[in-house]
Amino acid sequence: xxxxxxxxxxxxxxxxxxxxxxxxxxxxxxxxxxxxxxxxxxxxxxxxxxxxxxxxxxxxxxxxxxxxxxxxxxxxxxxxxxxxxxxxxxxxxxxxxxxxxxxxxxxxxxxxxxxxxxxxxxxxxxxxxxxxxxxxxxxxxxxxxxxxxxxxxxxxxxxxxxxxxxxxxxxxxxxxxxxxxxxxxxxxxxxxxxxxxxxxxxxxxxxxxxxxxxxxxxxxxxxxxxxxxxxxxxxxxxxxxxxxxxxxxxxxxxxxxxxxxxxxxxxxxxxxxxxxxxxxxxxxxxxxxxxxxxxxxxxxxxxxxxxxxxxxxxxxxxxxxxxxxxxxxxxxxxxxx
Amino acid sequence: xxxxxxxxxxxxxxxxxxxxxxxxxxxxxxxxxxxxxxxxxxxxxxxxxxxxxxxxxxxxxxxxxxxxxxxxxxxxxxxxxxxxxxxxxxxxxxxxxxxxxxxxxxxxxxxxxxxxxxxxxxxxxxxxxxxxxxxxxxxxxxxxxxxxxxxxxxxxxxxxxxxxxxxxxxxxxxxxxxxxxxxxxxxxxxxxxxxxxxxxxxxxxxxxxxxxxxxxxxxxxxxxxxxxxxxxxxxxxxxxxxxxxxxxxxxxxxxxxxxxxxxxxxxxxxxxxxxxxxxxxxxxxxxxxxxxxxxxxxxxxxxxxxxxxxxxxxxxxxxxxxxxxxxxxxxxxxxxxxxxxxxxxxxxxxxxxxxxxxxxxxxxxxxxxxxxxxxxxxxxxxxxxxxxxxxxxxxxxxxxxxxxxxxxxxxxxxxxxxxxxxxxxxxxxxxxxxxxxxxxxxxxxxxxxxxxxxxxxxxxxxxxxxxxxxxxxxxxxxxxxxxxxxxxxxxxxxxxxxxxxxxxxxxxxxxxxxxxxxxxxxxxxxxxxxxxxxxxxxxxxxxxxxxxxxxxxxxxxxxxx
Numbered sequence: 001x002x003x004x005x006x007x008x009x010x011x012x013x014x015x016x017x018x019x020x021x022x023x024x025x026x027x028x029x030x031x032x033x034x035x036x037x038x039x040x041x042x043x044x045x046x047x048x049x050x051x052x053x054x055x056x057x058x059x060x061x062x063x064x065x066x067x068x069x070x071x072x073x074x075x076x077x078x079x080x081x082x083x084x085x086x087x088x089x090x091x092x093x094x095x096x097x098x099x100x101x102x103x104x105x106x107x108x109x110x111x112x113x114x115x116x117x118x119x120x121x122x123x124x125x126x127x128x129x130x131x132x133x134x135x136x137x138x139x140x141x142x143x144x145x146x147x148x149x150x151x152x153x154x155x156x157x158x159x160x161x162x163x164x165x166x167x168x169x170x171x172x173x174x175x176x177x178x179x180x181x182x183x184x185x186x187x188x189x190x191x192x193x194x195x196x197x198x199x200x201x202x203x204x205x206x207x208x209x210x211x212x213x214x215x216x217x218x219x220x221x222x223x224x225x226x227x228x229x230x231x232x233x234x235x236x237x238x239x240x241x242x243x244x245x246x247x248x249x250x251x252x253x254x255x256x257x258x259x260x261x262x263x264x265x266x267x268x269x270x271x272x273x274x275x276x277x278x279x280x281x282x283x284x285x286x287x288x289x290x291x292x293x294x295x296x297x298x299x300x301x302x303x304x305x306x307x308x309x310x311x312x313x314x315x316x317x318x319x320x321x322x323x324x325x326x327x328x329x330x331x332x333x334x335x336x337x
Numbered sequence: 338x339x340x341x342x343x344x345x346x347x348x349x350x351x352x353x354x355x356x357x358x359x360x361x362x363x364x365x366x367x368x369x370x371x372x373x374x375x376x377x378x379x380x381x382x383x384x385x386x387x388x389x390x391x392x393x394x395x396x397x398x399x400x401x402x403x404x405x406x407x408x409x410x411x412x413x414x415x416x417x418x419x420x421x422x423x424x425x426x427x428x429x430x431x432x433x434x435x436x437x438x439x440x441x442x443x444x445x446x447x448x449x450x451x452x453x454x455x456x457x458x459x460x461x462x463x464x465x466x467x468x469x470x471x472x473x474x475x476x477x478x479x480x481x482x483x484x485x486x487x488x489x490x491x492x493x494x495x496x497x498x499x500x501x502x503x504x505x506x507x508x509x510x511x512x513x514x515x516x517x518x519x520x521x522x523x524x525x526x527x528x529x530x531x532x533x534x535x536x537x538x539x540x541x542x543x544x545x546x547x548x549x550x551x552x553x554x555x556x557x558x559x560x561x562x563x564x565x566x567x568x569x570x571x572x573x574x575x576x577x578x579x580x581x582x583x584x585x586x587x588x589x590x591x592x593x594x595x596x597x598x599x600x601x602x603x604x605x606x607x608x609x610x611x612x613x614x615x616x617x618x619x620x621x622x623x624x625x626x627x628x629x630x631x632x633x634x635x636x637x638x639x640x641x642x643x644x645x646x647x648x649x650x651x652x653x654x655x656x657x658x659x660x661x662x663x664x665x666x667x668x669x670x671x672x673x674x675x676x677x678x679x680x681x682x683x684x685x686x687x688x689x690x691x692x693x694x695x696x697x698x699x700x701x702x703x704x705x706x707x708x709x710x711x712x713x714x715x716x717x718x719x720x721x722x723x724x725x726x727x728x729x730x731x732x733x734x735x736x737x738x739x740x741x742x743x744x745x746x747x748x749x750x751x752x753x754x755x756x757x758x759x760x761x762x763x764x765x766x767x768x769x770x771x772x773x774x775x776x777x778x779x780x781x782x783x784x785x786x787x788x789x790x791x792x793x794x795x796x797x798x799x800x801x802x803x804x805x806x807x808x809x810x811x812x813x814x815x816x817x818x819x820x821x822x823x824x825x826x827x828x829x830x831x832x833x834x835x836x837x838x839x840x841x842x843x844x845x846x847x848x849x850x851x852x853x854x855x856x857x858x859x860x861x862x863x864x865x866x867x868x869x870x871x872x873x874x875x876x877x878x879x880x881x882x883x884x885x886x887x888x889x890x891x892x893x894x895x896x897x898x
Contacts, residue, residue, distance in 0.1 A: 030770075030771065031770070031771040031774040031775065032770035032771050032773055032774035033774070036770055036773040036774055036777075037393070037470065037773065038773060039393075039791075040777070040810045040811070040814075041470055041473070042472075042473045042476070042485075042490070042810070043490035043491075044465070044482070044485050044486035044488070044489070044490040045468050045469075045470065045472055045473065045485065046490075047486075047488045047489055047490050047491075047492065047495065048465040048466070048468035048485065048487075048488045049468045050492070051465075051488050051495060052466070052468060056492065056495050106385040106386075107385050107386055108385070108386045108388075108391055108553065109553050110386065110553040110554045110556070110557060111554075111557075119575075175604070175606055175607075178607065178610070179606075179610060182610050182613075182614060186614070188611070188614055188616055189602075189607045189610045189611045189614060189616070190600060190602070190611045190614075190616040190617070191577070193574035193577045193578060196577075281603045281604045282604050282607060284577065284601070284602055284603075284604075284607070286574075286575060286576040286577055290576070297739065297768070297769055297770055298385075298770070299770055
């Protein structure tokens with residue numbers, strides 16, 4: 001088990017490197033750069049900014065620097081190799097392995113990307129945790145109830161709810177719920193900065209809205225998986241040997257039905273905790289979700305890279321957790337490895 | 338079916354719990370608390386950087402203008418009036434400008450403010466290590482462009498410089514401290530408009546001791562903002578709010594307000610809801626909200642709108658067919674119904690114009706030329722070298738697809754040209770930054786696109802010379818060049834006599850109208866809801882963030898007296 005875990009964790013590294021590399025080259029293919037403004041900057045200003053942020057280096061490798069060093073009499077292969085890799089790509093990747101995700105260009109280098117992530121992630125994480133708890137605590141029970149009372153009024157209600165939850169985009173449901181709360185209950189749409197410290201009630205509404213989609217998805221998955229297991233022979237056997245209804249549901253049906261749910265839960269968790277620009281915009285939460293989208297428009301290269309790497313890392317780790325949880329849920333998977 | 342009823346119970350309890358939790362929180366009604374004489378202003382986008390010598394966006398400058406002040410300032414009629422400097426004079430040919438500071442000026446912490454602090458602002462702006470986006474505002478000051486250009490301007494041939502070279506270039510910037518209360522600027526050419534430039538943010542005197550300690554990060558800490566403006570920053574909560582309080586050490590005394598709070602709310606619907614709930618005093622509106630506000634009995638009483646100093650036009654690539662033909666450009670100007678576009682398509686967030694320099698800025702001209710006239714438009718197209726719509730090459734209209742509202746506008750424009758001129762226009766939605774990149778060069782500049790200018794400082798030099806001269810970055814991009822126009826604006830830029838100066842700019846403005854380089858369409862008119870209890874402000878054309886933000890800071894108040 002430990003070996004399996006170790007192997008899976010080590011595999012995360014090449015995955016993240018691959019994601020970083022692809023993102024780096026895709027992002028540089030996009031027209032425009034971080035200093036492009038409606039009102040153009042003079043060439044001297046752009047040049048100075050590029051020099052400040054190392055954007056004057058070649059993108060991929062730097063043979064020019066090697067030639068220069070060679071001319072200057074440098075023969076140390078290590079120094080020459082470093083000169084060859086004195087490029088934007090390698091400098092960035094070396095930085096990543098040292099834990100340095102680079103300066104954010106939009107803030108003119110006043111903040112490093114890891115600082116921004118460290119500052120903003122907790123808020124997104126807390127909203128995401130609320131969303132996840134909501135999705136699991138509401139989605140799974142409703143899915144189970146719905147499957148046990150298939151084609152009942154309750155089942156139809158749950159199906160309608162889950163269809164709405166998946167189909168209504170969060171910028172509609174988020175706004176409608178906020179307006180409803182404001183007009184019916186005098187809930188103020190404006191938050192104080194202190195509301196986002198600790199674990200206050202400010203996280204509830206955005207968390208629930210964020211979790212609606214996942215909740216609906218989990219509800220449907222649970223329902224269909226339960227319906228499938230309901231018809232299995234081993235369930236009938238369990239019933240036949242006289243087990244109580246709740247024991248059959250808890251030990252035999254639910255455990256089997258949880259495999260597909262656990263599979264989606266991992267990536268869903270990574271998705272929820274990294275934040276949503278829409279939810280954060282509507283509820284004024286100072287989270288990380290905003291940066292994913294705005295950094296691309298601003299061509300804030302290191303921010304694009306940083307958020308992509310961070311997201312990839314979370315998804316990869318979440319998948320490792322899911323693999324581990326399979327073994328816990330279903331002993332057959334544990335022994336087959 | 339015992340089990341299912343138990344599940345039902347569990348589920349219903351959980352459901353009730355999950356849904357009631359937020360309600361219980363909401364019951365603690367966060368009602369419109371008594372905010373005292375503190376103005377609560379909605380701001381949409383939190384700035385990336387608010388360091389006077391680095392900032393460039395309106396949302397950054399609206400913070401700086403509260404906490405700092407340049408040598409001059411603008412009054413509520415957009416005129417340049419004394420601020421930190423009580424007077425100034427040019428030499429005979431306007432190549433030298435001497436500012437006389439008020440004696441006894443103080444920073445908000447009570448420390449003295451002298452000419453050396455303003456010299457530092459100039460040097461820091463020109464510094465290649467600062468590389469502020471508006472450093473080119475000071476390139477007329479001798480030595481500034483050289484200092485800024487130490488790293489060269491050719492990406493294939495970057496230059497390096499030593500610390501000594503850097504210090505030498507810094508000292509060569511011609512901003513001289515004559516004595517504690519006197520600062521002298523020398524220019525590479527006559528610059529009679531420079532007293533107005535001295536109002537801009539690059540002249541705001543940040544303290545060297547503070548910046549030196551942490552050149553990149555200093556501005557993020559409220560306590561580091563020791564300024565000379567009517568307010569001082571008391572707290573900064575990134576992406577959430579910035580609070581200001583009245584500065585007792587301001588030379589004009591204490592403003593009427595006790596404080597100002599900027600609340601950052603990106604979602605326009607939420608901001609308006611917060612106003613309705615009594616949580617905000619000023620909310621800036623999106624165009625699509627204007628009809629809703631005007632139709633509302635209460636909100637319509639709080640509605641405030643005024644034209645801003647920004648002009649938008651239909652920009653053509655003048656180096657490519659068919660817009661090389663002036664008759665085609667004339668037809669496109671005559672076929673554009675500016676009234677309907679502003680009132681219906683843009684929900685009334687703009688006012689039509691037929692000239693470039695907006696009303697209220699010196700050098701503005703009134704003209705009737707090339708306004709909406711469908712018949713004349715058809716005639717003009719028939720008189721063009723193409724003889725009519727059939728032989729025109731394909732015309733693409735590019736627009737910024739980041740704002741969904743632009744699609745509707747683009748479709749309306751294309752529809753108008755199809756109906757009136759019989760011209761087919763291909764729409765090219767493009768991502769914002771990609772579009773900026775396309776506009777860098779005439780070879781990729783779109784055939785047709787909405788262009789425009791938002792004023793930096795209220796002088797025709799900023800409108801005409803900076804934008805339309807043959808060697809101006811902007812005119813070069815779409816290929817406008819008229820020697821005669823250049824001659825007129827050069828006269829304006831270098832003439833000391835105000836009347837003769839403005840006359841030259843007016844002539845240049847008329848010439849620009851006749852050339853039809855890109856039909857002038859509208860001036861944006863920002864719209865707000867303002868709490869009727871707020872009084873003592875006169876909105877002016879450079880106040881795009883909130884009415885009163887520059888010219889009325891001393892008088893605006895919420896107190897009823």
